Amino acid sequence: MSRLNAVIRCALLMGATAAAFACTSNDAKLIEPAPTNAIFQSYVALGNSITAGYQSGGINDSTQKQSYAVLLAAAMHTRFAYPSLSMPGCPPPVNNLLTQSRVTLPGQPASTGTTCFFRRDASVTPVLNNVAVPGVTSFDPTAPVGPAASALTQLFLGGKTMVMKALDAQPTFATVWIGNNDVLGPGTSGLIGTATPLDVFRRNYDIVVRDLIAGAPGLKGVLIAVAQVPNVPLMIPAAAFANPTVLGAASQVAGRAVSLDPVTCAGTGLGSLIDFQYLAAIRLRPAGFPGTIFCSPISGGGQTDLGDFLVLDPTETASLTTLISGYNAYIKAKADSVGFAFFDPNPLLAGLKTSGAVPVFPNLTSTTQPFGQYFSLDGVHPSAAAHVLIADSLVSVINAKYGTTLIKP
């Protein structure tokens, strides 16, 4: 009846005044919330696991929503579609550091590292704004099937390259955080020779930025520097094991008494960084083998790999830091050349470590925050709290570069 009344009122009005375009519905209903600035009309986030929202060795809708990219989009007041995964995820995140149990739905078999629940039906949209895929390196964003291709590559990109998928959104603004996986695995494993060489990284990165900008003329954005692997909480200074409390906790994880090798861990050897997973490797050793931590490669005794594998000795750390700094110098230069902003998260991440917000050795008495409030249970990926810090920093960088007025999340 109200519809009819509206029509009658409209008709009478029109008849009386002959005014042409009166009786229209409320235009406000037709208008979508506008972004805070036109440059944020369509924001896309390219990246890897951090950008995708990977935490605690897994990813699901809960962790995806905590990504800095989602927070940044909210600050921009712009639409932001991400490839939401059904619970418990693909793979479901770990929810206990010591038992390595994973998020499991009630009544379902216990989740494992190979459990994979697909995209939520509601997330199947024409375009995505978060096109980041866990695991990708600088080789992957422009490759249909890159070296880091995984099930998540298909689930998130659907048969397109990351750059193609980003361009589907006709972006006006982009953040690009690529390169972490070019050095993360080599760094935490101690096999830094497998890191992407600087010249190759430059070539790969240039292609990514070139293709992105070519497909979106006028694009603005931020290029984000690669995180320094030595700063990740998973990497524990050998010197920390001199603390009896740490040594006791490490022994608990390793399942036997742990000690520092007095030869390799002497002097500068105490500056080595030991991957927390070294302790898990000790746990897997046959019974009778000692729980010795070697701070640099040794030979003989069936333990040749340890000390090389899962350890960054000072020389390797220096080399890796230099390599990453080289990456970042190139990224900054690239940002400058294309008119993008540049954000280096390393001071922020390093500050968390030096301030004590990230424990030197995981707090095993905490099942939810053994690496502190800023890192998730895998000791590598930022937690929700860290994503907020990253988003805050990006807001500052963007406002400074583009004169916008984004408000920190």
Added chain:
Amino acid sequence: MKVLRAGRLWLVAGAAAMPAALGAQAFGLNEIGSCAIARGFATTASPCRDASTIYWNPAAATWLDGWSVSGGVASIALNGRFRQDSTNRQFDAVAPTAWVPHAFVNYHAPSSHYAWGLGFYVPYGLTSQWAPDFPGRFEAQKASLQTFYIQPNVAWQINSKWSIGGGPVYGHSSVELIQAVDLSTQATSAGGPTFGELGIAAGTEFAQARLKGTGSAWGVQVGLSGRPTPEWSVGARFLSALNFSYDNADATFTQVPTNLIVGGSLQAPLVAGTPIDSVVAPQFRTGGLLVSQQASTKIVHPAQIQAGIAYSGFKDWLLEGDYSWVGWKRFSTLPVTFTNTPLNFTLIENYNNSSAIRLGAEYTIPTDGWKLRAGFVGAASAAPPETVTPLLPEQDRNYYTLGAGVPFMSRWALDVSYAHVSTPGARGRIVPRTTTENATATADQLNSGVFNLSANVFSFTLKASF
């Protein structure tokens, strides 16, 4: 891998047929006689003095004397566009101009209480077409509904003031729908995930579906016409619903390359590096679901009621106001069935009955008999907010009409008219809503952009009486 369903492949053959008409509510058309158009379709109480009264009020045929013949055509040029929220892109409709004919003949012997006639008119129809990159092409890429009614008519003059009339209506309708088919909505296997759940973006066209068929139906129209005083006239008409069945329609499917490559291994055959097109290709071959086949659907052309009152007490002026009602509530679902039953689907329309107010005026120039006409119509949308689609971006409409009647050679006259149809714009969806997909979704959840429509209608009618 088996494709289980073809999304809403065609969304409707029927619904299919109706968008861009924009001549009345939903896929209704009012462009039946240039005089009526110019008067804002307010012609039930005091119909135009020509044989088109067979449609506008069958009873009023007795007020005509001798032979009356009329015929003409209206051109409907639609301007439609859709602005997508997510990209802020605007997509313009590319519908061709529609040509809507009408023809009537009536005979009333001056001494007789009866009038006899025959009408040919188009009360429902539509032509819509969107560009190949339109994201809503999975709802409708191109649709054509051409329906005409043939109405033998008899009117009886009860006395000097009242008449009744009516006749059976035969309707014939042809429909053609071309629609893109979205891979993301297809199931990968029985009970398995959809391609969308495996990462394929919504709106990934992997096939084009074409449905073409015809149907016919019977109905009736009756009217009442009165002249209680020399100045006042009243009238009403009722046109019944016609239920069209488009059986044995031809359904054909053509594979469209997606050029997608499986980016990471899932389950066979979705192995990294495999072209998606090769995965779905078997569905287009013998034994597949998307082979040429028969299909059927039903589209109700709803009932109409219109009543009005007219006043001619001002010298040389005729004023009329009408109320119009269309029973669109009958258009609640649109079932489409195929030879390959897994393709079956039922669109949810959930239309509401709709109303319109029609106001018209006619001034006769005393010196030469020219008629100057103008009108206004306010029509309420029949579609609920969750059923504003590319197939039919239904929304409230205003009509601003004007025209003229030019007599010549004593027995002839030429009527011309122009109407501008405007809409306020309405949020709408470009995703399907069927009994199995988005059935419970709200308009806020479904709608992803704004449809704006307008139309310009030019019409002429040549008529004679003798």
